[in-house]
Amino acid sequence: MIKVITYGTYDLLHHGHIRLLERAKALGDYLIVGVTADDFDKTRGKINVQQSLIERIEAVKATGLADEIIIEEYEGQKIDDIKKYDIDIFTVGSDWVGKFDYLNEYCEVVYLERTKGISSSELREEKRSIHLGLVGNSSFLNKVKDEAEYVNGIQISALCTDNLNIMSDEIKKVDFITNDYFKLINNVDAVYIRSLPNMHYDQIKYALNNGKHVLCESPLTLDEKQTMELFELAKSKNLILMEAIKTAYATAYRRLLLLVKSGKIGDIVSVDATCTSLKNNDNDWPGIYEWGPTALLPVLQMLGSNCKDYRIVSHIDKNTQLDNFTKIDFLYEHSVASIKVGDGVKSEGQLIISGTKAYVYVPAPWWKTDYFEIRYENQNNNQRYFYRLEGEGIRHELVSFVKSIENNIYLGNIDIIVTRDITKILNFFEKGIYQKI
Numbered sequence: 381m382i383k384v385i386t387y388g389t390y391d392l393l394h395h396g397h398i399r400l401l402e403r404a405k406a407l408g409d410y411l412i413v414g415v416t417a418d419d420f421d422k423t424r425g426k427i428n429v430q431q432s433l434i435e436r437i438e439a440v441k442a443t444g445l446a447d448e449i450i451i452e453e454y455e456g457q458k459i460d461d462i463k464k465y466d467i468d469i470f471t472v473g474s475d476w477v478g479k480f481d482y483l484n485e486y487c488e489v490v491y492l493e494r495t496k497g498i499s500s501s502e503l504r505e506e507k508r509s510i511h512l513g514l515v516g517n518s519s520f521l522n523k524v525k526d527e528a529e530y531v532n533g534i535q536i537s538a539l540c541t542d543n544l545n546i547m548s549d550e551i552k553k554v555d556f557i558t559n560d561y562f563k564l565i566n567n568v569d570a571v572y573i574r575s576l577p578n579m580h581y582d583q584i585k586y587a588l589n590n591g592k593h594v595l596c597e598s599p600l601t602l603d604e605k606q607t608m609e610l611f612e613l614a615k616s617k618n619l620i621l622m623e624a625i626k627t628a629y630a631t632a633y634r635r636l637l638l639l640v641k642s643g644k645i646g647d648i649v650s651v652d653a654t655c656t657s658l659k660n661n662d663n664d665w666p667g668i669y670e671w672g673p674t675a676l677l678p679v680l681q682m683l684g685s686n687c688k689d690y691r692i693v694s695h696i697d698k699n700t701q702l703d704n705f706t707k708i709d710f711l712y713e714h715s716v717a718s719i720k721v722g723d724g725v726k727s728e729g730q731l732i733i734s735g736t737k738a739y740v741y742v743p744a745p746w747w748k749t750d751y752f753e754i755r756y757e758n759q760n761n762n763q764r765y766f767y768r769l770e771g772e773g774i775r776h777e778l779v780s781f782v783k784s785i786e787n788n789i790y791l792g793n794i795d796i797i798v799t800r801d802i803t804k805i806l807n808f809f810e811k812g813i814y815q816k817i
């Protein structure tokens with residue numbers, strides 16, 4: 381009996397898939413189809429797959445062509461499968477020519493001509509494509525443009541900036557460039573805002589009042605009441621308002637949060653986060669705004685919003701008279717936290733979460749890490765966790781935004797309460813309620 385195996389995502393199953401499966405089946409007597417698990421697929425840059433793994437498996441099953449269906453979950457699994465199922469022929473479409481030649485060592489490799497004019501990506505794009513406008517004077521927008529390329533269902537179609545000379549050639553290819561925010565809003569379905577924090581409130585309000593979804597770099601506003609007012613406005617208009625902090629979408633950080641919350645290190649007693657930078661480039665916002673939201677994220681996500689007391693101290697730069705380093709101490713009922721943020725002062729950018737059983741150590745720069753450790757009293761028990769960091773989290777942030785819009789419900793990783801608390805804490809700075817040194 382000749383056994384054949386093939387792999388794919390099979391999202392929104394189309395006739396290209398069916399033709400491939402028919403020909404794969406005809407190569408032998410028994411066909412095994414490996415359907416790629418969601419997580420595994422993300423690592424290949426396919427993102428925003430529309431159907432769940434179960435739905436995709438059901439669709440393949442319904443073709444009646446597969447004798448057996450398996451799930452592909454990890455890189456390197458193909459070799460294991462070929463040995464395990466005693467496979468004679470491995471086959472995929474011609475878009476993969478050459479990529480799987482290494483499997484020739486284990487079985488015959490056949491590339492089948494890909495059906496022209498159809499693909500899951502095109503179907504996903506057709507289904508909906510959100511036209512997103514980028515707003516701000518920061519070269520960070522170039523990264524957002526690049527990352528959006530990996531996300532199905534969104535397309536960067538406009539840019540609003542006063543600083544065109546720092547923008548990449550790629551971003552300048554968008555359909556519409558302006559320095560007039562009001563004009564931009566008329567040309568898009570949604571906006572990504574990275575203007576200065578004190579402009580956010582007016583810009584978000586205008587966008588929502590004109591029926592546009594908003595993804596805005598944290599802090600959303602500089603006042604808790606304004607933040608809640610905007611969320612209410614978004615809700616009343618059936619629009620998505622989402623705060624952007626890329627770290628919240630980095631896989632390692634997400635896993636870390638789950639582990640810590642599941643009690644892996646016992647009770648959390650202290651969260652200490654440091655984020656600093658020295659360079660003063662066009663990406664930077666003044667003082668606390670540059671790093672404050674990122675450093676506050678683990679504190680608020682792990683310890684919650686019932687903080688009993690804050691102590692905020694800022695170091696003021698002699699020349700600029702602006703804060704270039706801030707330390708905030710938090711007192712909770714049964715735990716403490718501290719953040720150190722600096723723009724103009726350098727320190728070790730690590731994150732440490734201390735618990736009653738163990739502690740988590742995330743090396744610098746923790747906000748874009750692919751790795752962390754859980755460390756125990758007996759170091760032989762230490763565990764290391766590695767994850768792929770894709771696009772510093774921006775890619776997954778965009779996917780969450782698109783999915784939220786599609787499903788008409790907020791599916792982001794940052795609770796509204798956390799967003800509110802970030803603005804509440806930054807409001808102390810606005811009001812000057814902090815100690816200066």
Ligand code: CTP
Binds near residue numbers: 476497
């Ligand atoms: N395939 C094909 N003809 C097409 C599309 C896909 O022969 N028009 C084949 C692929 O080469 C692969 C299998 O079908 O062997 C599963 O492909 P998959 O990656 O799931 O589908 P695509 O439509 O290529 O998805 P995407 O657009 O996301 O790349």
